Amino acid sequence: MSRTDNVNSTGLAADGSQFLTFLLEEEEYGLEILRVQEIKGYSKITPLPNTPREVKGVMNLRGSVVPIIDLRARFGLREAEYTRFTVIIVVTVGTKIVGLVVDAVSDVLNVEAKEMVPTPDLGAGVDTSFLTGIARTGDRLVSLLNIDRLVGVSAGSGPAA
């Protein structure tokens, strides 16, 4: 619960924190590092029938059945072939464990509070609800993801009819 304590009204961590960054179609995104349980290489995934497109299926993670969500599909990007560099970031969302398929993991980033800016309004066409903000370090721009919203929304939607 300490996590919510240091989040101020803008939704940004007040005193800075660490993020795991990953690449998705050349863009860099950040996930709060405390939410990351592990990083796994791609392994066998059993498809889940009649679920949204981004839900690629489920994986056996040491006896737990964990859903795998493709972030490219989630963001409506062109879906890529899975290669041996394809990586699954296993994160915790509440009591649930979810795997996220990304292009590659890049870095662990320390972001100071002053380096974070709230998400700019990008117009009606762009859904920014699952971003907590943007971190600017040097000349890099990293979009910080609100994992609960990102996965919660997709987990809440019913199966594709």
Place this chain on the structure above:
Amino acid sequence: MRIDPTRYRKTFFDEAADHLAAFEGALLRLEKGPHDPDAVDEAFRAAHSVKGGADAVGLPAVARFTHALEGILAQARTQPNPLARQTLDLLLEALDILGRLLTAAKTDGPLPAALDEMVTRLTTVLAPPTEYAIRVTPHPDALRAGLDPIPLLRELIGLGEHVRTVIDALALPSLARLDPERCYLAWTVYERTTRPRTDLEAVFAFARDNLHVTIEPVEAAAPAVPVAMPSPEVARAVPQSTIRTLEPPSLERAGLIGEFCAEASDHLEAADRCLLTLDADPTDREAINAVYRGFHTIKGVSSMLGMDAVRELAHEAENLLNLARDGKVVLRGPVLELVFASVDTLKRQVEAAHTWAVDRVPLPPDASIPGLLDRLRSAASGVADGTPTHLEQPAASTAPAASLIAPPTPPGNTQSPPPASTPVPEVGGTSAKARKVVDKETVRVDKDRLDRLINTIGELVIAQSMAQQEFDQLNGSSGVLSLALPELSKISRDLQELGLSLRMVPMQGTFQKMARLVRDLARKMDKPVELTLHGEETELDKTVVDQLGDPLMHMVRNAIDHGLESPTERLALGKPVEGHITLRAYHQGGSVYIELADDGKGLDRDRILKKAIEKRIVQEGQRLTDPEIYAMIFEAGFSTAAAVTDVSGRGVGMDVVRRNVEALQGNIIIRTQIGKGTTFTIRLPLTLAIMDGLIVGLVGDVYVLPLLSVVESFRPRPSEMHRVAGRGEAVTVRGEVVPLLRLHQILRRPSRFTDPCHGLVVLVEDQGKKYALLVDELLGQMQAVVKSLDSNYQRVEGLAGATILGDGRVAMILDIHGLVQLHAQFGAGAPELVANDSNTHFGDLS
């Protein structure tokens, strides 16, 4: 700081728990056969050990309490006569308080409220207390000698009930001549105590040189009555003020309350059971005692937890039971109803208390409590009024404190005890019979931990089979055999079986609830019903048992309301007036069967069919088998009842029944005969954690079908395939036309065969209807460890869950009912759906 004795506390608590158990065992033996010096010895030793240990680890409150306990037993050891019934009750009560005291000490919680009262009662129970006048005159130089008389006086006062202290200041000089180091005062302490005089003298044993003590009994003082008398007033004054809404408890307390709730429910359940026994035989002393003890324990704990409403109710109910114990009240008719109502209300309040503790919300008292209290009180006092021979008893009936200690008959000198203790030998006789079923020792385990254990075992089994596969691959052709792997396999399977058996609980609790329901409904509807229970000991997974109560309840209601005719009808039909309902549970072939049979009017096939056509569930002229027609009563809103009563309207609850049973992967079979009765048989898997499954394949995908719903599998001939206009495809199986469901179509996955005559058809059953499921191939059978999808994701239509295969892959477990519904949604959709984007990237790689 000195060496901290608290380090040894953990050991002490562990040991104390054992001692307590031994103590309780000894007391219960004494209850059965009072002439058992060994049991007294054992109880004494237990109390003594706890006392010594408590002293050593610095728990003075525990030591003091056990000292009082030990006192009684020490005296009992020296006496040839058995312990009186009241003394035993008191000891049992004291034991409970000791248990709570230990818990409180362990958790640093507040001391039980009843502690001091109990100590007093323990010390008064032995003999009528004597009042002593103890005159203490310190030597003038006592203070100089280092003696402080005040602690000694305090100790003295602690030995019994303090009446008053008179200070003798006659020797006090004027201030000018006062030497502050001299002692001028003398005291006379009036103390009422059951302790022997030597105990009083012992207080001053080390101060003999410096003070002069005389101890003399005060003759005029009345014995115990003043001790006991104040409590009735207190008890009477309390009710108005205590029943109020309680604030949310503190965190530590919430834990204790949770424990209490679990314990209290057990007691109430047991009480229910015994009340049913009493309903049949109101004189069963064993049952009365058991109910009494239940109320008593609840009263004690709730009072410690400050749950006054519960305490009050338990207290009044206990009083009534106490009268029943003494034979002054017979538990039948309205009185028994009253006790039943008390149990119910307590159940509700305990349930509410659980929420109170868990969700930390205020706890309002149950609305029925005040009325119930009044009725309980008037029931108790009415009895006392009606029997003027027991003129002293009204006071006792409203205050258990008084009834337990007064009259304080010392065990030694009552040879002709009051009526209360006459039936003692008889109790010993019946209890030997009643307690034939020996309680097994049990340990309460957190359910989460148990689930984790079972999950971990499941993983072990999977890991073991993966290891086996790897080994086989590595040594496939070389013919090398492993000695360890088969051994490991056997052990892990044993472990799995054992793990699952941990979750198995007998049906007894559920059956008992039904017994109670039958009893209540029979009364309500004026239909005498005799219920026969068989196989209550049949064990079933706890999760299954928990979800079975609801459907069973609906079925029982239905059976009584609609199944059984009214007594007049029955008489006219030449049937016995009393309706018969049999509830039976048994194991057969890896499943559990629960059977509910009534000897009522049976299901009217034609009437159901007519209704079904009316409701457009079936079309006129449609040919249906009898089971299909009977299964109609499970349709939502289907009721053939001429009049809907407030108990049930045949069908309202029945769809709930089927849904619940099918959610448990079970099914229901109905057998009925007009005029003879109906039998519902529920078939359930032993556990939901493991499922026997049939593995089927679609290209690379592997799915598991619950074996329970599989009828057979076959490859149809082209001549057996039909296209029914507008109603999709069907297969003829031995003359029966069964709709065809293409699994790949429903799941939108690729398949190798789209022609059923090349693939394979599995005949499955859902809600009494058959379906033909087209798959590519059969891959085998497995015992699937069921993993839910919603633990990390959500429920997916058509899937009952997932399981992990021997090679570590995840396979989906199919939910036939869900598949049928999906099929209905899509209609017999276009085969084009098959290719639709389902060949994902994941599919490519795997």
